Amino acid sequence: xxxxxxxxxxxxxxxxxxxxxxxxxxxxxxxxxxxxxxxxxxxxxxxxxxxxxxxxxxxxxxxxxxxxxxxxxxxxxxxxxxxxxxxxxxxxxxxxxxxxxxxxxxxxxxxxxxxxxxxxxxxxxxxxxxxxxxxxxxxxxxxxxxxxxxxxxxxxxxxxxxxxxxxxxxxxxxxxxxxxxxxxxxxxxxxxxxxxxxxxxxxxxxxxxxxxxxxxxxxxxxxxxxxx
Amino acid sequence: xxxxxxxxxxxxxxxxxxxxxxxxxxxxxxxxxxxxxxxxxxxxxxxxxxxxxxxxxxxxxxxxxxxxxxxxxxxxxxxxxxxxxxxxxxxxxxxxxxxxxxxxxxxxxxxxxxxxxxxxxxxxxxxxxxxxxxxxxxxxxxxxxxxxxxxxxxxxxxxxxxxxxxxxxxxxxxxxxxxxxxxxxxxxxxxxxxxxxxxxxxxxxxxxxxxxxxxxxxxxxxxxxxxx
DNA sequence: TAGATTGTTAATCGATTAACAATC
DNA sequence: TAGATTGTTAATCGATTAACAATC
Numbered sequence: 001x002x003x004x005x006x007x008x009x010x011x012x013x014x015x016x017x018x019x020x021x022x023x024x025x026x027x028x029x030x031x032x033x034x035x036x037x038x039x040x041x042x043x044x045x046x047x048x049x050x051x052x053x054x055x056x057x058x059x060x061x062x063x064x065x066x067x068x069x070x071x072x073x074x075x076x077x078x079x080x081x082x083x084x085x086x087x088x089x090x091x092x093x094x095x096x097x098x099x100x101x102x103x104x105x106x107x108x109x110x111x112x113x114x115x116x117x118x119x120x121x122x123x124x125x126x127x128x129x130x131x132x133x134x135x136x137x138x139x140x141x142x143x144x145x146x147x148x149x150x151x152x153x154x155x156x157x158x159x160x161x162x163x164x165x166x167x168x169x170x171x172x173x174x175x176x177x178x179x180x181x182x183x184x185x186x187x188x189x190x191x192x193x194x195x196x197x198x199x200x201x202x203x204x205x206x207x208x209x210x211x212x213x214x215x216x217x218x219x220x221x222x223x224x225x226x227x228x
Numbered sequence: 229x230x231x232x233x234x235x236x237x238x239x240x241x242x243x244x245x246x247x248x249x250x251x252x253x254x255x256x257x258x259x260x261x262x263x264x265x266x267x268x269x270x271x272x273x274x275x276x277x278x279x280x281x282x283x284x285x286x287x288x289x290x291x292x293x294x295x296x297x298x299x300x301x302x303x304x305x306x307x308x309x310x311x312x313x314x315x316x317x318x319x320x321x322x323x324x325x326x327x328x329x330x331x332x333x334x335x336x337x338x339x340x341x342x343x344x345x346x347x348x349x350x351x352x353x354x355x356x357x358x359x360x361x362x363x364x365x366x367x368x369x370x371x372x373x374x375x376x377x378x379x380x381x382x383x384x385x386x387x388x389x390x391x392x393x394x395x396x397x398x399x400x401x402x403x404x405x406x407x408x409x410x411x412x413x414x415x416x417x418x419x420x421x422x423x424x425x426x427x428x429x430x431x432x433x434x435x436x437x438x439x440x441x442x443x444x445x446x447x448x449x450x451x452x453x454x455x456x
Numbered sequence: 457t458a459g460a461t462t463g464t465t466a467a468t469c470g471a472t473t474a475a476c477a478a479t480c
Numbered sequence: 481t482a483g484a485t486t487g488t489t490a491a492t493c494g495a496t497t498a499a500c501a502a503t504c
Binding site: 008010013014016017018021080081082087095096097099100101103104106107110111112150151174175177181183189190191192193195196197198199200201202203204205206207208209210211212214215 | 236238241242244245246249308309310315323324325327328329331332334335338339340378379402403405409411417418419420421423424425426427428429430431432433434435436437438439440442443
């Protein structure tokens with residue numbers, strides 16, 4: 001009963017923060033109710049998709065003819081995304097990227113609290129970033145156990161990623177957000193999200209290539225047209 | 229003819245860097261040929277999927293019974309992903325995240341060359357990160373035009389993202405890699421890739437929640453079992 | 457009431473997987 | 481040759497979209 005499978009698609013999840021952002025804008029504008037069609041139009045989505053997505057996230061129901069209550073939608077989506085229940089996390093690898101994430105204010109509103117950064121580089125130990133200390137990686141395992149931390153952010157630059165991952169999991173970490181360029185593997189009972197920069201860049205590059213190609217063709221055609 | 233539509237799925241693109249990484253490992257081990265089955269097994273994918281993906285990226289063909297030439301595959305995938313044809317990019321917003329990307333060595337091998345960072349904060353101007361200067365945002369438009377830069381990396385922290393985007397596009401930028409938390413819109417003839425942290429975190433959080441829930445149930449069941 | 461909008465069922469579309477003839 | 485592996489066609493699966501009865 002309680003053990004229902006979460007078969008909500010990743011695509012649905014990806015859209016939720018966009019709904020949330022748009023709804024908050026509407027709330028600021030003083031709007032009380034909104035229809036799936038209005039949301040779909042604004043975000044360039046299909047209205048049926050919006051209805052289906054929302055039906056998976058919300059407890060409250062929309063009212064026929066009126067639409068959804070903006071404030072209830074916001075509450076439900078924030079609950080759905082776990083923004084209300086703050087999760088502690090450790091950050092492993094406090095280089096530039098790690099420090100950028102440590103000082104990023106936005107995470108608070110997403111329900112993420114980085115409790116400390118960890119590194120092996122002596123010159124970084126003791127440094128404070130936005131009130132968060134950088135500690136020696138030695139203390140990682142004991143800290144995770146003591147504070148019962150379940151999430152780790154991996155911002156180490158190089159190939160020790162898998163080894164570090166294994167250590168983290170052995171200490172009790174159940175979710176890893178991997179910003180390193182290594183593809184790491186984890187057991188089934190650990191959640192993993194890779195920030196795959198190489199893939200992102202590849203997609204963008206290839207789209208750019210295509211755009212430049214089309215423009216070159218158009219230019220050629222335009223020239224031909226002018227000549228004839 | 230030349231204007232064939234690129235209908236290669238995003239999913240295929242996302243897998244390409246993984247194939248590449250694996251193939252390079254195999255090359256280092258001295259392996260000359262590899263089958264789709266071997267790749268699929270290693271990366272936990274379906275062999276038919278691997279074959280289909282590769283057929284879209286490669287010029288050379290695999291040999292029945294033998295498999296694909298590792299070195300040819302690597303060449304073709306790198307070409308496909310545009311790693312060989314280096315693209316210049318400007319980076320807008322040289323805070324911690326921006327600096328982290330500026331000093332990230334990996335981009336070179338992905339064919340990305342950040343020529344300079346730009347910011348409005350006086351204390352950052354003139355600073356050098358891995359040999360790349362941070363310049364005043366004033367100079368952005370003229371620099372883009374002068375060097376004919378087509379790609380921009382957006383690492384500005386706050387809400388001027390859309391305005392900055394518009395300026396970039398007006399100067400000739402055709403591809404934007406957006407690390408800001410704002411959802412920006414661009415015309416059809418500009419490529420856009422959002423690094424959506426909020427969405428990533430939401431997915432990870434919800435998976436974690438599910439895992440902890442399952443473990444709680446298992447624990448309860450185990451306790452019951454011990455009692456009876 | 458008439459009309460807008462919900463929630464949901466059925467149809468469509470696209471991506472993944474299975475099956476298999478071709479081939480070395 | 482026999483068997484492994486390719487490239488590709490057909491089947492399956494899942495996500496998106498369209499359609500529509502229910503309802504306020």
